[in-house]
Amino acid sequence: xxxxxxxxxxxxxxxxxxxxxxxxxxxxxxxxxxxxxxxxxxxxxxxxxxxxxxxxxxxxxxxxxxxxxxxxxxxxxxxxxxxxxxxxxxxxxxxxxxxxxxxxxxxxxxxxxxxxxxxxxxxxxxxxxxxxxxxxxxxxxxxxxxxxxxxxxxxxxxxxxxxxxxxxxxxxxxxxxxxxxxxxxxxxxxxxxxxxxx
Numbered sequence: 001x002x003x004x005x006x007x008x009x010x011x012x013x014x015x016x017x018x019x020x021x022x023x024x025x026x027x028x029x030x031x032x033x034x035x036x037x038x039x040x041x042x043x044x045x046x047x048x049x050x051x052x053x054x055x056x057x058x059x060x061x062x063x064x065x066x067x068x069x070x071x072x073x074x075x076x077x078x079x080x081x082x083x084x085x086x087x088x089x090x091x092x093x094x095x096x097x098x099x100x101x102x103x104x105x106x107x108x109x110x111x112x113x114x115x116x117x118x119x120x121x122x123x124x125x126x127x128x129x130x131x132x133x134x135x136x137x138x139x140x141x142x143x144x145x146x147x148x149x150x151x152x153x154x155x156x157x158x159x160x161x162x163x164x165x166x167x168x169x170x171x172x173x174x175x176x177x178x179x180x181x182x183x184x185x186x187x188x189x190x191x192x193x194x195x196x197x198x
Contacts, residue, residue, distance in 0.1 A: 039177035051192030060108035067100035122189035126182030
């Protein structure tokens with residue numbers, strides 16, 4: 001019971017942490033910085049939860065199933081926000097699925113080797129998620145256009161659309177997110193595996 005409860009708790013917290021995935025474009029002045037922060041947070045929550053679920057069941061494919069749980073939870077939560085009038089884009093949420101598939105592949109291809117899952121799977125998730133995140137970002141509507149289409153006079157100051165300052169912080173958010181994510185995701189994948197030894 002504790003194991004299944006943990007899976008639900010991590011999935012819910014993953015959803016809460018990544019609920020703004022893709023909507024960092026509304027932070028137009030710090031879009032690239034927010035992109036890296038959100039990419040890393042999503043990478044780590046996916047790595048710890050999916051590796052836990054995967055090693056708990058021992059069945060390749062459950063990491064992808066875990067990512068599907070995160071996706072459905074996020075759709076429900078974003079649907080509630082959308083119903084309140086906030087223009088969320090749904091297309092950005094399935095970003096975890098291909099990365100989770102790579103985690104499953106690493107586990108399956110190495111004949112359920114836990115250390116390979118941590119090393120190879122962690123690196124694959126960490127390096128792929130920012131890339132898939134940027135592909136999704138390209139498909140999202142322009143944030144300024146969307147914001148003016150849905151005027152919200154009660155928006156807090158940090159959500160107020162302003163002209164972006166391109167290159168203000170650094171020039172390659174995907175590379176930075178992938179580099180940091182690939183290192184940290186191994187640690188979190190190891191944590192997810194270790195949690196099965198309670």
